[in-house]
Amino acid sequence: EIVLTQSPGTLALSPGERATLSCRASQTVSNIHLAWYQQKPGQAPRLLIYGASRRATGIPDRFSGSGSGTDFTLTISGLEPEDFAMYYCQQHGSSPPSTFGQGTRLEI
């Protein structure tokens, strides 16, 4: 099973700042198999990034994804108040076919 470890657990920043969230895999993950989600309290997760670096429909360009192999990064440039939420990375593999990281809480 591929384990995804996200860091930091909590990231405290101010609006306008840049956020850098990390997702490290225990084994190599193909870029096309890495995605990022945003989850706000009381809501379902929302797809932000797929294929490691492709923004999902309707996602602002301040969100960007990068990385390869075992290290992936979600960057939010110029934080807006609505960006403060939980973020999860997810990989698509073999057994089990899908695992998520434990999440990073982005707080003001």
Next chain:
Amino acid sequence: QVQLQESGPGLVKPSETLSLSCSVSGGSINSGNYYWNWIRQPAGKGLEWIGRIYTSGSTNYNPSLKSRVSISLDTSKNQFSLRLSSMTAADTAMYYCARGAGAYYDFWGQGSLVAVSS
């Protein structure tokens, strides 16, 4: 726009079987190269993928739950369902259904909160 909506009991007794349904609107569950998933999240914790079903009826399950899980498809109702047997307090969680597209989940239901208690 595709929409998913979970339905089912909010409370299940220990040892009983949970049955949840996910209704899909805004598109046929049979169309496109998609697959249909169940994912759960205990309160304050992370996401756990439970399993998926393809339109062919083929299924895959999380090995940690495989002995207790069953996912089925009802194309006539445009919905798919989850059955999880031998429920315990550890199964208390928000249960989400989601559409799989390639290697990610692009549409999610709002979630169905399930508590296990006698």
